[in-house]
Amino acid sequence: MKTRHKKLILIGVAVIGLGVVATLVLNAFRSNLVFFFTPTQVVKGEAPLDRAFRVGGLVENGSLRREPDGVTAHFRITDTAQTIPVTYKGLLPDLFKEGKGVVAQGRLNNSEFVADQVLAKHDENYMPPEAASALEKAQKTQKTLVLPQEGK
Amino acid sequence: MINRFNKYRYASPATFYHFAGRLIPWFYGAAALFCVAGLYIGLFLAPTDFQQSEAYRIIFIHVPAAWMSMFIYVVMACWAALGLAFNTRMSFMMASALAPTGAMLTFVSLWTGALWGKPTWGAWWVWDARLTSELILFFLYLGFMALQSAIDDPRRADRAGALIALVGVVNVPIIYFSVRWWNTLHQGASVSMTKAPSMASIMLVGMLVMALAAWMYTIAAALSRARCIILERERNAQWVAQMLEADA
Numbered sequence: 507m508k509t510r511h512k513k514l515i516l517i518g519v520a521v522i523g524l525g526v527v528a529t530l531v532l533n534a535f536r537s538n539l540v541f542f543f544t545p546t547q548v549v550k551g552e553a554p555l556d557r558a559f560r561v562g563g564l565v566e567n568g569s570l571r572r573e574p575d576g577v578t579a580h581f582r583i584t585d586t587a588q589t590i591p592v593t594y595k596g597l598l599p600d601l602f603k604e605g606k607g608v609v610a611q612g613r614l615n616n617s618e619f620v621a622d623q624v625l626a627k628h629d630e631n632y633m634p635p636e637a638a639s640a641l642e643k644a645q646k647t648q649k650t651l652v653l654p655q656e657g658k
Numbered sequence: 659m660i661n662r663f664n665k666y667r668y669a670s671p672a673t674f675y676h677f678a679g680r681l682i683p684w685f686y687g688a689a690a691l692f693c694v695a696g697l698y699i700g701l702f703l704a705p706t707d708f709q710q711s712e713a714y715r716i717i718f719i720h721v722p723a724a725w726m727s728m729f730i731y732v733v734m735a736c737w738a739a740l741g742l743a744f745n746t747r748m749s750f751m752m753a754s755a756l757a758p759t760g761a762m763l764t765f766v767s768l769w770t771g772a773l774w775g776k777p778t779w780g781a782w783w784v785w786d787a788r789l790t791s792e793l794i795l796f797f798l799y800l801g802f803m804a805l806q807s808a809i810d811d812p813r814r815a816d817r818a819g820a821l822i823a824l825v826g827v828v829n830v831p832i833i834y835f836s837v838r839w840w841n842t843l844h845q846g847a848s849v850s851m852t853k854a855p856s857m858a859s860i861m862l863v864g865m866l867v868m869a870l871a872a873w874m875y876t877i878a879a880a881l882s883r884a885r886c887i888i889l890e891r892e893r894n895a896q897w898v899a900q901m902l903e904a905d906a
Contacts (some may be wrong), residue, residue: 514743521739521824528828532839540841541786562841599780601709609843625779628709630848632717632857638708 542609545588548619555614561590562609562627570604583608583619594621601626669748671888672897678881685878692871699864707861716774717861722869724767726876727795728830730760734802735827738820748884750816751891753823754806755884759876761799768792779843787836788844791829798826812891 532539542562543553553559561583569582569589577596581604582589592610602608607627612620633641668674700718707714734756741749771789772782783789802822809815837846849855855862892898 510744514739517739517742517824521735521827524825525828525831528832532832536840539787539839541784541843542841544841562843597780599778601778602780603709606709623781625781625784625843627843628778628845630845630856632707632714632848632861634705634858635708636705637858 544585545583545590546585548590548614549588553614558611558613558622560609560611561592561619562607563590565602565604565606565608567604583610590619591617592619592621592624594624596622596624598624599626601628669746671748671751671892672895674748675885675888678885682878682881682885685874685881689871689874689878692867692874696864696867696871699860699867704861704864705858710778713774713777714861716770718864718868720767720770720774721865722872723763723770724792725869726872727760727764727767727792728833730756730763730876731795731798731823731830732827734760735823738823741816742820742824747891750820751884751887752880753820754803754816755880755887756876757799757802757806758883759879761796761803763872763876764792764796764799768796784843786842786844787840788833788842791833791836794829795826795833798822798829802826 537552542560545561545563547553548561553561563583563585566582566584566589569580571580572578573580579594579598580591581594582591584590592612594610594612602624603626607629609625609627610619610621611623611625614620668677696718700715704715706712734753737749737753737756740746741753768789771792775784776782802819805822806815806819809818836842837844848857849862849865857865889898
């Protein structure tokens with residue numbers, strides 16, 4: 507084997523070794539790398555209750571309620587399994603909508619999450635409005651078909 | 659000498675210099691063409707988005723820049739590895755030539771992302787895994803360039819820079835997969851090899867044409883910069899003197 511081929515293999519092995527090290531380190535810091543906790547994780551007690559953290563999920567449909575002062579909002583964040591009630595005083599981002607993704611930062615106070623920042627998390631789907639409304643209609647018809655089975 | 663084997667022909671700076679000189683105008687031309695076509699599709703033909711309305715149009719700049727910023731780093735690391743293994747001068751020169759373009763595109767993707775993040779998310783910047791790892795990529799590019807220019811002996815500068823390039827390459831998969839491995843505020847990939855793209859096709863076409871423009875621009879810019887580096891490093895070589903005489 508020529509020296510330069512040995513060198514190339516050595517470099518390859520070194521880079522792979524570094525990759526393994528990086529994987530192990532990132533795995534060890536896994537809990538610090540998540541940007542937000544899901545409501546299920548919060549209910550299970552995986553979120554740090556003694557300091558501020560972020561909760562992420564969907565804004566539950568029909569849960570948004572604004573107080574008369576105009577700046578305080580109440581809503582529930584859900585991951586369809588668990589929900590967490592949130593209180594937030596301030597301006598909500600433009601993309602904040604019921605049924606859409608949201609990430610709230612704050613503390614848990616007697617099972618209610620008091621947020622000091624609310625960010626909209628939107629998904630990776632891009633389509634024209636007409637396509638979106640057609641899709642929504644299709645989903646609604648599907649839901650009405652499924653509803654009787656759920657016994658509601 | 660170096661021209662003994664034909665496969666190493668373009669590893670000779672003299673051959674490369676003239677070859678690159680002929681290619682550059684074509685790549686700049688293609689870049690301009692794709693850029694105009696891509697922006698026309700993106701800004702005039704593509705419809706508005708159902709959630710973000712017009713703000714989503716940032717993707718025609720942001721996504722190609724972000725893709726390219728990661729890809730250039732991988733290419734740079736490959737040149738660095740080749741240079742270290744085969745001791746070819748041209749490989750190191752190509753690595754140095756790519757770095758500033760990579761840094762520029764990384765900055766563009768961070769900056770456009772911030773401009774988009776404020777109206778969409780409600781924050782200019784968040785420390786989520788995707789944004790943070792892309793910022794680290796920016797620092798890696800800057801570190802590579804700073805280290806190279808801090809060492810006077812070009813051979814030692816090349817080797818030191820190559821080391822940064824190779825160590826930093828582990829960051830690229832972290833950037834790419836960050837949205838899948840961890841909860842991030844940044845949305846997941848709309849376009850990937852494993853599933854059908856989750857965006858309207860005309861939007862996708864605009865984005866891909868802009869990505870082609872970024873490719874062409876990167877190649878042209880890197881080749882031009884490589885030519886400058888060659889002239890600087892080979893200023894005492896005979897072929898440079900001959901060429902300058904012929905030009906005069």
